[in-house]
Amino acid sequence: MNFEVAGKRVFAYTAAHELDPAKPTVVFVHGAGLDHSLFGLQSRYFGYHGRNVLALDLPGHGRSEGPALHSIEEMADWVSRLLKTLKIPKATVVGHSMGSLVALELAARHPEQAERIAFCAIGFPMKVSEPFLEAARANDYSAFDMSTIWGHAAQVPLGGNPNPGMWMYGDTLARLERLAPGVLHAGLKACNDYAAGLESAAKVKCPALFILGRRDVMTPPRAAQVLRDKFSNGRTVEIAVSGHTLMAEAPDDVLDALIGFIS
Amino acid sequence: MAGPKYPSLDTLALHAGQSPDPATGSRAVPIYQTTSYVFRDTEHAASLFNMERAGHVYSRISNPTVAVLEERMAALEGGVGAIATASGQAALHLAIATLMGAGSHIVASASLYGGSHNLLGYTLRRFGIETTFVKPGNLSEWKGAIRPNTRLLFGETLGNPGLDVLDIPSISAIAHEARLPLLVDATFTTPVLMKPFALGADLLYHSATKFLGGHGVAIAGVLVDSGRFDWEASGKFEVLTAPYAGFHGMDFEEESGTRAFLLRARREGLRDFGACMAPMTAFHILQGIETLHLRIPRHVENTRKVVAFLEKNAFVEKVIYPELPSHPDHALAKKLLPNGCGAVFSFEIKGGRPAGKRFIESLRIFSHLANVGDAKSLVIHPATTTHYRMSDEDLKKAGITAGTVRLSIGLEDAQDLIDDLDRALKVSAK
Numbered sequence: 001m002n003f004e005v006a007g008k009r010v011f012a013y014t015a016a017h018e019l020d021p022a023k024p025t026v027v028f029v030h031g032a033g034l035d036h037s038l039f040g041l042q043s044r045y046f047g048y049h050g051r052n053v054l055a056l057d058l059p060g061h062g063r064s065e066g067p068a069l070h071s072i073e074e075m076a077d078w079v080s081r082l083l084k085t086l087k088i089p090k091a092t093v094v095g096h097s098m099g100s101l102v103a104l105e106l107a108a109r110h111p112e113q114a115e116r117i118a119f120c121a122i123g124f125p126m127k128v129s130e131p132f133l134e135a136a137r138a139n140d141y142s143a144f145d146m147s148t149i150w151g152h153a154a155q156v157p158l159g160g161n162p163n164p165g166m167w168m169y170g171d172t173l174a175r176l177e178r179l180a181p182g183v184l185h186a187g188l189k190a191c192n193d194y195a196a197g198l199e200s201a202a203k204v205k206c207p208a209l210f211i212l213g214r215r216d217v218m219t220p221p222r223a224a225q226v227l228r229d230k231f232s233n234g235r236t237v238e239i240a241v242s243g244h245t246l247m248a249e250a251p252d253d254v255l256d257a258l259i260g261f262i263s
Numbered sequence: 264m265a266g267p268k269y270p271s272l273d274t275l276a277l278h279a280g281q282s283p284d285p286a287t288g289s290r291a292v293p294i295y296q297t298t299s300y301v302f303r304d305t306e307h308a309a310s311l312f313n314m315e316r317a318g319h320v321y322s323r324i325s326n327p328t329v330a331v332l333e334e335r336m337a338a339l340e341g342g343v344g345a346i347a348t349a350s351g352q353a354a355l356h357l358a359i360a361t362l363m364g365a366g367s368h369i370v371a372s373a374s375l376y377g378g379s380h381n382l383l384g385y386t387l388r389r390f391g392i393e394t395t396f397v398k399p400g401n402l403s404e405w406k407g408a409i410r411p412n413t414r415l416l417f418g419e420t421l422g423n424p425g426l427d428v429l430d431i432p433s434i435s436a437i438a439h440e441a442r443l444p445l446l447v448d449a450t451f452t453t454p455v456l457m458k459p460f461a462l463g464a465d466l467l468y469h470s471a472t473k474f475l476g477g478h479g480v481a482i483a484g485v486l487v488d489s490g491r492f493d494w495e496a497s498g499k500f501e502v503l504t505a506p507y508a509g510f511h512g513m514d515f516e517e518e519s520g521t522r523a524f525l526l527r528a529r530r531e532g533l534r535d536f537g538a539c540m541a542p543m544t545a546f547h548i549l550q551g552i553e554t555l556h557l558r559i560p561r562h563v564e565n566t567r568k569v570v571a572f573l574e575k576n577a578f579v580e581k582v583i584y585p586e587l588p589s590h591p592d593h594a595l596a597k598k599l600l601p602n603g604c605g606a607v608f609s610f611e612i613k614g615g616r617p618a619g620k621r622f623i624e625s626l627r628i629f630s631h632l633a634n635v636g637d638a639k640s641l642v643i644h645p646a647t648t649t650h651y652r653m654s655d656e657d658l659k660k661a662g663i664t665a666g667t668v669r670l671s672i673g674l675e676d677a678q679d680l681i682d683d684l685d686r687a688l689k690v691s692a693k
Binding site: 013016035036037040041042044045048062063145146149150155157158159160161162163164165166167169170171173174175177178251252255 | 267270313325326334342343491514519520529
């Protein structure tokens, strides 16, 4: 479904449902260079189980108009503005990687809008290696390679995809190739520059869920520990066989964790 | 700028798509010979049907053994995913039926496998889909044949039987300028010799019956999507970009972006047309793919030796193989197929039809049959078999004469093959 925020076209997947003010809402925020469809299975589930779903394409990603936003704080304010535009007072916000930082920052800056927050792959600080950043800045294809290879567990190119007939590497590369120049770099730099994590975590009052992949090399579970320490009531689900792209690598485990948290 | 490394084609050919079986630890791909899968509970069943969870419901739509083949082929070709089908013809039909309906139009190379020519030229016409055939090497013909209702450009990486090399970079540029996808039949080249997606193709398929399987034991096809074609931006594919009542109002592109084509092909095409692959067939094809990277170089090596022999043979009028300077696409072949032009080629025997008949009937190692891409060497006379239903005019367009003989060079000892051909050619001249 297309919306307009600050004069720009925004796309959010709603699982083919109109927004219903009487229903609770779940917002999904993707990671750097990705789009709403990475949450396809999970967002579809909640859309067909009594909730409004907004699986967003951040500006410059998927079907949403650019330019890309350049900081986690800007992205959090943008999500806040979108919810206000759509007259949604409060939502559960589920983020992946960069989107997890956005969920965290939204809950800190706009606590009245965050009912719950769930982080699929998070770490703080979310530092990005210099070669990766530089490749993305130069719009060099090797940035796509790094995003794809480090973005999945090591067994992914050789192992079976839970989604029959699909190859996760190919899907990630195809998605990244559709980006306008500079968009991946904007997202990676926003993650790298984000400094407010601990202060923001201390401000959050709503329930939080950490979904972490034990084979994640970008944000391994230990990288989330400082944030987990800030959430005394936070829940953690570690998925043994998943890397960074949890929603694709272990879709049912992620969905079950979210159902347990949200329902 | 150097990035991290992907597994090589050789490794993917053996591993992609399969982890050791979680239930048994089986290293080989298990044959899941089952039609259906028990649901954990009613909620799980509903979630699978509504695509909220990944998994298998019914083997016409997906099967764990078949899924290994699909993922492996997607990995080898660099695509987002694949759908295995009952045959190569089923793969071609699935691609077309997913993208268009009555009132649509295809621009296709005239140099096609006879079965594909039948489908496009006759059968689909009966269902309201028209095809304009063009000379594969004539770029202005490709461009000029595109109409407002065109939905696809289609050709074979190596045209049948003249081995016209499809200029994928140029033809895909023409297609993309018109906001259309290019589909290629990559059967003759396999991912070992050519990566069509890297050259600009959007969709490809194989008759997996041929080199992928390699042993002539199973009829099979596989359709692979690059995921690179932007259906939404094209504006010509409502089948993928508008809500579809046949699947609960799903807008396939909105639902899944890069996977839209395969989603509709599987959820509608396999569901409704039903030309799926059997798990045992997938197992057979996987056995072949495990050695594809070893077999294809040997096929090419043997072919080069046989071609060199035939070129110098007094009873041979002409050898048609793109590695020869005499082939019209020689320069293009050097550019697009540096590792070889496959193992299927044609030659013209002196003495026309009677000489051809004597030749084929005198061969001892080569088998006279209607197939290519087997580990065993094969021979056929296209004018009386694969291209039998084509008119004389269409035959001529496809570069076939009464004396054309097609060989598929196998993995036998090259000298034994040459000796067999030498003996039969001598008989042909008597």
